[in-house]
Amino acid sequence: MKILGKVFIQDIESLKVEGLITEDEKSFFDNKNNGLRLIRNLITHKDAYEYFFVSPDGILYPFSEADTWELVFHFFAPRSIEILFSVLKRINGDYKNQGS
Numbered sequence: 001m002k003i004l005g006k007v008f009i010q011d012i013e014s015l016k017v018e019g020l021i022t023e024d025e026k027s028f029f030d031n032k033n034n035g036l037r038l039i040r041n042l043i044t045h046k047d048a049y050e051y052f053f054v055s056p057d058g059i060l061y062p063f064s065e066a067d068t069w070e071l072v073f074h075f076f077a078p079r080s081i082e083i084l085f086s087v088l089k090r091i092n093g094d095y096k097n098q099g100s
Helices: 008-017 023-030 036-045 066-098
Strands: 052-054 060-062
Touching (some): 008 023, 008 036, 023 066, 052 066, 060 066
Antiparallel strands (some): 052 060
């Protein structure tokens, strides 16, 4: 299994091709309009301080505030951890099935 890329989107696509994430899980990570990729792009490609995190209830939180980053973490972390845990279970299931 090859999942070591240098580009975020390629890594996510590799996980999907390998059957380690579902289409819904892939969308959570690579959707550049409302997924984790949006936050990643803001952090790595632009001056994050010009932008705001929009909460599900429509409140704008400026990225220039430290509390916003904590809010972003709490918003994305549970689903990210759930998906990563599913990937580990799927990998473990593959190894168990190969040993049979």
